[in-house]
Amino acid sequence: MKYQNIILLGGSGFVGRHLAIALAQRGYQVTLPCRRPHRLKELKVLSGIHLIEANIMDTSILSKLCRHQDVVINLVGILNETRRNSFRRIHVDFVKSVVNACQENKIQRLLHMSALGADQASGSSHYLRTKGEGENLVHTFGQKDLQVTSYQPSVIFGPDDSFINRFAGILKLCIGIFPLACPYSRFAPVFIGDVVNCISDSLENKESIGKRYPLCGPETFTLKQILQMINAAQDSSCRILGLPDSLARIQAIILQNLPGQLFTLDNFRSLQTPSTCSETVSQGKTSLTHYIQGLPHHYSRRPSYDYYRKQIDR
Numbered sequence: 604m605k606y607q608n609i610i611l612l613g614g615s616g617f618v619g620r621h622l623a624i625a626l627a628q629r630g631y632q633v634t635l636p637c638r639r640p641h642r643l644k645e646l647k648v649l650s651g652i653h654l655i656e657a658n659i660m661d662t663s664i665l666s667k668l669c670r671h672q673d674v675v676i677n678l679v680g681i682l683n684e685t686r687r688n689s690f691r692r693i694h695v696d697f698v699k700s701v702v703n704a705c706q707e708n709k710i711q712r713l714l715h716m717s718a719l720g721a722d723q724a725s726g727s728s729h730y731l732r733t734k735g736e737g738e739n740l741v742h743t744f745g746q747k748d749l750q751v752t753s754y755q756p757s758v759i760f761g762p763d764d765s766f767i768n769r770f771a772g773i774l775k776l777c778i779g780i781f782p783l784a785c786p787y788s789r790f791a792p793v794f795i796g797d798v799v800n801c802i803s804d805s806l807e808n809k810e811s812i813g814k815r816y817p818l819c820g821p822e823t824f825t826l827k828q829i830l831q832m833i834n835a836a837q838d839s840s841c842r843i844l845g846l847p848d849s850l851a852r853i854q855a856i857i858l859q860n861l862p863g864q865l866f867t868l869d870n871f872r873s874l875q876t877p878s879t880c881s882e883t884v885s886q887g888k889t890s891l892t893h894y895i896q897g898l899p900h901h902y903s904r905r906p907s908y909d910y911y912r913k914q915i916d917r
């Protein structure tokens with residue numbers, strides 16, 4: 604192994620928790636700075652993972668954290684803006700700080716998580732444009748001293764995801780009709796295990812340097828088809844009613860002003876871009892259809908803790 608010490612930024616999130624376990628299992632020492640380490644009890648039991656409470660948005664703290672690290676992995680991202688955290692702050696300004704921290708500490712390897720459809724110039728939403736800008740930034744500024752690889756996943760599914768689980772929860776509670784915005788938006792959902800394998804495999808692979816990997820699963824669905832599969836798996840009688848764009852926009856304006864921001868106008872704009880790969884590019888082998896068929900089993904906290912325990916015991 605060429606590298607030993609990895610700092611995982613955004614490691615407390617859905618992808619980060621899975622990736623931290625996978626990297627520790629491969630023998631790396633993973634430093635995971637985050638805002639609320641007490642929430643990550645399931646990671647504390649692994650000796651290769653070092654949880655630190657830190658504000659990584661502070662550039663001097665970030666640079667200090669990167670000292671003695673061989674690799675930086677940046678997974679930090681947001682789906683919705685808040686007053687303090689704009690897309691620009693998180694997807695562009697923070698990425699600049701990450702690149703600077705790499706340069707200050709002579710770190711040679713940076714892995715960066717972008718998103719499918721990210722495009723600085725013509726992304727359909729502010730989310731996709733800023734994701735594209737951050738991605739271009741790491742590749743451009745990284746060229747001289749940094750060996751950069753970036754990843755562009757479609758929507759990611761797996762235990763504890765916030766996509767399938769969120770819809771499963773809503774559909775379970777729904778009585779009658781569920782009004783669905785953008786029912787014909789297209790996705791190629793990719794399994795978290797496949798995403799984590801792709802990132803871990805590319806870490807030491809010279810051929811991945813400078814590459815941008817689109818990450819898709821083996822199947823393509825419309826959003827409505829995914830919800831129908833969840834409904835069938837849960838035996839829910841809720842009817843899914845696709846909304847025309849005019850009504851979807853109104854729904855977004857209402858929901859983005861409510862606590863939790865379940866759906867925003869920027870989300871609506873992101874959904875105008877198909878989140879699918881060309882047929883030749885499919886990194887993931889795991890089928891969403893099979894996964895959802897086991898959904899009543901996945902959909903509770905207990906099995907997801909069991910899942911983590913199994914990963915740890917391996």
Ligand SMILES: NC(=O)c1ccc[n+]([C@@H]2O[C@H](COP(=O)([O-])OP(=O)(O)OC[C@H]3O[C@@H](n4cnc5c(N)ncnc54)[C@H](OP(=O)(O)O)[C@@H]3O)[C@@H](O)[C@H]2O)c1
Pocket residue numbers: 612613614615616617618619637638639659660678679680681688693716717718719755756757758759760766
């Ligand atoms: N999940 C998907 O379907 C999907 C699809 C395409 C692209 N992506 C990209 O993949 C990456 C990981 O996604 P995910 O699903 O794991 O997201 P997630 O669960 O929301 O995790 C996001 C991570 O970013 C951190 N973060 C966000 N704002 C922060 C701030 N102001 N200060 C410090 N930390 C901050 C979060 O820390 P806290 O835990 O402290 O909040 C968390 O560790 C993101 O860049 C996302 O855009 C994900």
